[in-house]
Amino acid sequence: MSTALVGRPLSTEPATVAWCAQRGHPWTTYNPWADRTWCRCGARQSPGQMPPDWGAKWELFHDHPYGVPCRCYLPAAQRVSQ
Numbered sequence: 001m002s003t004a005l006v007g008r009p010l011s012t013e014p015a016t017v018a019w020c021a022q023r024g025h026p027w028t029t030y031n032p033w034a035d036r037t038w039c040r041c042g043a044r045q046s047p048g049q050m051p052p053d054w055g056a057k058w059e060l061f062h063d064h065p066y067g068v069p070c071r072c073y074l075p076a077a078q079r080v081s082q
């Protein structure tokens with residue numbers, strides 16, 4: 001196991017663990033360097049790239065209603081013009 005060597009973009013705060021457990025530890029984070037996928041709190045992980053849980057990812061990373069067109073991943077310049 002080499003996971004200790006990899007900076008894991010996770011939080012293990014109780015609120016985060018509760019959020020994650022409520023949703024069954026959905027896959028939210030894939031690290032291509034480690035070729036490994038984590039749930040948000042890290043309790044669940046798997047080698048390789050697992051299909052992400054888009055609902056959970058939306059809750060974590062998006063600041064607009066679910067289902068509307070997403071511009072979160074566009075450069076800021078393109079976001080203002082739309």
Ligand SMILES: [Zn+2]
Pocket residue numbers: 017020021025026039040041042043044
């Ligand atoms: Zn979790």
Ligand SMILES: [Zn+2]
Pocket residue numbers: 061062063064069070071072073
């Ligand atoms: Zn979005």
